[in-house]
Amino acid sequence: MSIFRFKQPLLAALCGVGALVLSATGALAADAPKLDTGDTAWMLTSSVVVLMMTIPGLALFYGGMVRRKSVLAVLAQCFATTGLLTILWVVAAYSIAFKTNGNASFNMFFGDLSYLFLKPMTPASLFGTIPESVFVFFQMTFAIITPALMAGAVADRMKFSAFLWLMGLWLILVYAPICHMVWAGGWIGAAGALDFAGGTVVHINAGTGALVACLVLGPRIGYGSENMAPHNMILSMIGASLLWVGWFGFNAGSAVAAGTTAGMTALATQIATGAAALSWMFAEWLIGKKPSVLGMISGAIAGLVVITPACGFVDPVSALIMGLLGGAVCYFSAVWVKKWFGYDDSLDAWGVHGVGGMLGAMLTGVFASNAINPAAHGWLFDGNLNQMWIQFLGVAGTFVYSGIMTFIILKLLDWTIGLRVKPEVEVEGLDINLHGETVRG
Numbered sequence: 001m002s003i004f005r006f007k008q009p010l011l012a013a014l015c016g017v018g019a020l021v022l023s024a025t026g027a028l029a030a031d032a033p034k035l036d037t038g039d040t041a042w043m044l045t046s047s048v049v050v051l052m053m054t055i056p057g058l059a060l061f062y063g064g065m066v067r068r069k070s071v072l073a074v075l076a077q078c079f080a081t082t083g084l085l086t087i088l089w090v091v092a093a094y095s096i097a098f099k100t101n102g103n104a105s106f107n108m109f110f111g112d113l114s115y116l117f118l119k120p121m122t123p124a125s126l127f128g129t130i131p132e133s134v135f136v137f138f139q140m141t142f143a144i145i146t147p148a149l150m151a152g153a154v155a156d157r158m159k160f161s162a163f164l165w166l167m168g169l170w171l172i173l174v175y176a177p178i179c180h181m182v183w184a185g186g187w188i189g190a191a192g193a194l195d196f197a198g199g200t201v202v203h204i205n206a207g208t209g210a211l212v213a214c215l216v217l218g219p220r221i222g223y224g225s226e227n228m229a230p231h232n233m234i235l236s237m238i239g240a241s242l243l244w245v246g247w248f249g250f251n252a253g254s255a256v257a258a259g260t261t262a263g264m265t266a267l268a269t270q271i272a273t274g275a276a277a278l279s280w281m282f283a284e285w286l287i288g289k290k291p292s293v294l295g296m297i298s299g300a301i302a303g304l305v306v307i308t309p310a311c312g313f314v315d316p317v318s319a320l321i322m323g324l325l326g327g328a329v330c331y332f333s334a335v336w337v338k339k340w341f342g343y344d345d346s347l348d349a350w351g352v353h354g355v356g357g358m359l360g361a362m363l364t365g366v367f368a369s370n371a372i373n374p375a376a377h378g379w380l381f382d383g384n385l386n387q388m389w390i391q392f393l394g395v396a397g398t399f400v401y402s403g404i405m406t407f408i409i410l411k412l413l414d415w416t417i418g419l420r421v422k423p424e425v426e427v428e429g430l431d432i433n434l435h436g437e438t439v440r441g
Contacts, residue, residue, distance in 0.1 A: 040131060043134045044134055050250050063239070065294070072437055073434055077151045080164060081147065081163075097177075099114050148167070154210075156346060158420060159421055170405075173409065174209065196311050198254070200395065214344055236293075236297060240300060254311075275326075276304075276330075280327035281296050299330070299331065302352050303326050305330075312372075322367065330351060
């Protein structure tokens with residue numbers, strides 16, 4: 001009996017320890033990320049449709065808006081950029097954008113080089129509930145289209161070789177650092193700036209680069225005196241439609257899961273885009289007396305840009321208001337401000353992406369709602385006026401960094417290989433002179 005009395009408390013103690021161990025093990029197992037096939041399928045789909053936004057979406061959208069003698073040059077820029085930036089993303093840009101080395105001061109601005117050539121990644125590596133390989137692919141599509149947007153500002157006059165150098169250097173020195181600052185623990189994200197799908201990372205960033213590029217290059221020969229109307233609006237309409245559809249992967253895919261956030265994001269995106277297309281159309285109809293197809297598709301792109309930073313943080317009514325404002329403001333910027341100042345932003349990359357991105361980022365601070373996303377506390381619904389200041393810091397920081405770095409890159413290229421084609425090449429056309437082809441065969 002005495003032995004039993006001795007063993008009984010010992011047995012109870014062992015059972016208690018065992019229960020604690022099992023409980024801790026269960027908690028760890030519950031916290032460990034697990035692959036979700038539904039999320040993975042959604043993210044693979046999103047990645048593919050975002051890739052479609054550059055080729056053929058952006059290529060056709062821009063290609064139809066230039067003159068016939070340079071349409072193949074624009075297609076070549078978009079297609080070659082896709083190949084070049086795919087490789088550079090794998091080699092170094094992904095690591096710079098999303099990895100950290102533990103140096104808090106350095107990592108406020110840049111990632112590290114621990115993922116060169118993606119060497120540490122394995123098939124089993126996860127990012128949340130999806131394979132890290134899928135996350136790399138998804139973010140690669142963002143990294144491709146962002147620099148490519150600048151093609152719209154330099155159309156008809158930039159050397160193909162200089163353009164490719166600009167794309168590669170800009171990805172490494174501008175896009176990847178800004179991406180890190182906003183989405184991977186850098187100072188803009190750490191300050192609390194809200195950017196769900198790329199208002200700062202993509203649109204302000206590329207729009208600023210486009211503005212600097214068109215100013216450094218100077219206007220096209222005959223700008224303001226010759227007819228430089230789009231040569232084929234059918235191509236541009238098809239391209240804009242592909243961009244509209246692909247943007248759902250862009251925005252809703254940024255939820256990185258197939259859930260309620262993705263659903264609300266997709267709805268907000270559609271509402272804002274439709275509103276902006278009509279807003280631009282009616283503004284043009286009122287002032288210019290005719291609603292053009294170019295105006296309609298430009299308004300739709302403006303709405304997509306404006307809603308991008310806010311799409312996961314706002315309700316449908318807020319998305320409607322943002323779309324209406326975005327179409328009108330971008331129309332004013334792309335048509336009238338450009339005319340007043342006289343700069344040649346050929347296809348309105350700054351007027352739509354730069355201005356639209358800034359407007360969207362600031363309106364995110366107004367309309368972001370904690371009821372829609374627990375991570376968001378905006379001014380109108382949550383009384384957080386400070387969010388407006390934080391959004392401004394993100395906008396200003398992106399504008400300054402992108403502007404300065406783009407200027408440095410362009411000047412280095414101009415001093416070495418030259419940026420602009422010869423006048424006779426520009427007059428005759430880039431297609432036949434740079435690529436040995438024309439649209440007629």
